[in-house]
Amino acid sequence: MRHKFEEDLKTLQELIIELAEKTKKAVIKSMDAFRAEDIEKALEVIDEDDRINKLEEEINELIVVIITRQQPVAVDLRRNLTAIKISHDLERVADYAVNIAKSTIRIRDRQENLPLENIEKMHELGIDMLSRAVDAYRSEDLHAAKEIAEIDDQVDDLYGETVKFLMNSIADSPDHVTNLMQMAFICRYLERIADYATNIAENIYYLVKGKHYFLNQ
C-alpha cells in the first residue's frame, strides 16, 4: 500500500470539499445581501473571494506535487485530473457570487413587481445542486450525480421564464432599465452556477467511469 499517496489523495479530497463549502457560503451570502439590499454584506463577499482563489491555487499546487512524486495512473490519475477541473469550476461559481454581490450594489431604489420568487427558487435549486455535488464527489456516487443534471433543467426553465419577464418589463418601464438589467444578470449568474454544478457531476462520471458524459444535453 502507498500510505503517503493515500494520505495525499485524502487531503486533496478534503480541500476540494472545503472549497465547495466556502463557495456555497459565498453564493448564499451574496443572495442574503441581495435580498436584504445589504451593501456591507455584498462588499464582504467581494472581499472574501481572495481566500477562495488562494484555496484553488493550493489545490493545484498539491496536484502538481502528487503527479510529480507519485505518477498516478488509471483512477488515481483521474482523481487528480477531476480535482483540477472541479476546483476550477468551484472557483468560477465563487466568481459568480462576487458578480451577484456587485449587481446587488448597483441596484438602487427597487420598484414593485420584480420576479423575486423565481430568483429565490433558482438560488435554492443552485445551492441544492452544489450540496449534492459535494456529496456525490465525496462518495463518488453516480446516481447522485445524475440527479444534479435533472435539477439543472428546472433552473434553465426558470431562467428562460424570468429573463423573458424582465425583458418585457424593460419595454414597459424604461426608467428602471438599470435595475432590471442587473436583475437579469443575477438570473444569468444563478443559471451559470447551476451549469457549473452540472459540470462537477459530469466530472464525477469521468472519475468513476473513465469516459466523458454530457449530462445536460
Place this chain on the structure above:
Amino acid sequence: MTNTMIKEKNDLKEKIEEQSNFKTSIVYDTQNLSLWYGQDKALKDINLSIYENEVTAIIGPSGCGKSTYLKTLNRMVELVPTVRTEGSILYRDQNIFDKNYPVEELRTHVGMVFQKPNVFPKSIWENVAYGPKIQGIKDKKELNQIVEKSLKGAAIWEEVKDRIHENAFGLSGGQQQRLCIARCLAIEPDVILMDEPTSALDPISTLKVEELIHNLKKEFSIIIVTHNMQQAARVSDRTAFFLSGEVVEYSDTNKLFSTPKDKRTEDYITGRFG
C-alpha cells in the same frame, strides 16, 4: 469496365488487403500454454498473440511468470531440466514445440537482451561480428558492413566508431547494453526479446534504450519484460499483466493504464496490491 480492368482492380484490392493484414499480422500465437518447473505450475493456460512491428510489454509482480514466458518464446526455458510444457506456441504459424522444430533456427530469428549487459571479453567489433561469423559469414568487408549497420541500429555507432577494436568491457553499462542490442541486430532477427533491459542502467542510458526500442519496432517485433510500469507505459503498444502464472489482462497500453478492466490490474498499476 473490361474484364482485365476488373481483374486488375480485384488484384489490387487483394494486395491492399494483404498489406493491411501484414501490418497487424501475428508473430507469436500462444495457445493454452501451461508450464511446470517440476511440480510447480509456473504458467497457467496462457493465450496471447504478439503482433508484428509492435512493442509488447509484459508486467507483473516477481514470480508471476513473465520471464518464464519470455524464455519460452525462444525455448531457452528448456535449459532447466525439470521443465514440462503443454499447449502450443506458434511462431509464424509453426508450433515451436513440435518434435522436429529446428530450435537453433528459431534462435537466429529471435534475439534476446538480458537484464545485465553480457558482452563478451572481446573487442566491440568481435562482439557484433560474433553471430554473423557463426552463421558462416567470413568476408571481412561484409562483416565490417554488418558491424557498422548494427551499431548504428543500436544508436551507439557515433560513440564507439573510433575505438571499435578496443575491449567492450571499457564501455559504460548503458553502452554495453546497447552493444548487446547491436549484437542482437547483427543476426538480423525477426523478434527481439528483452528481459528487463534497463533495470541495471542509469536514467539517461534508460532513456536512450527506450528511444532505441521505439525506433527498432519499425523493423522488428519487440517483447519486453519490465518491472517498471512507467517504462511499459512509455514504450509499448500493448501490455499484458501477468499474475500467478496467468494473464489477467492484455490490451492496448493506453487502455490498460487508463481504464483497466480487471480490478487486479487496477490494484497492481495503482500500487494497491496486497
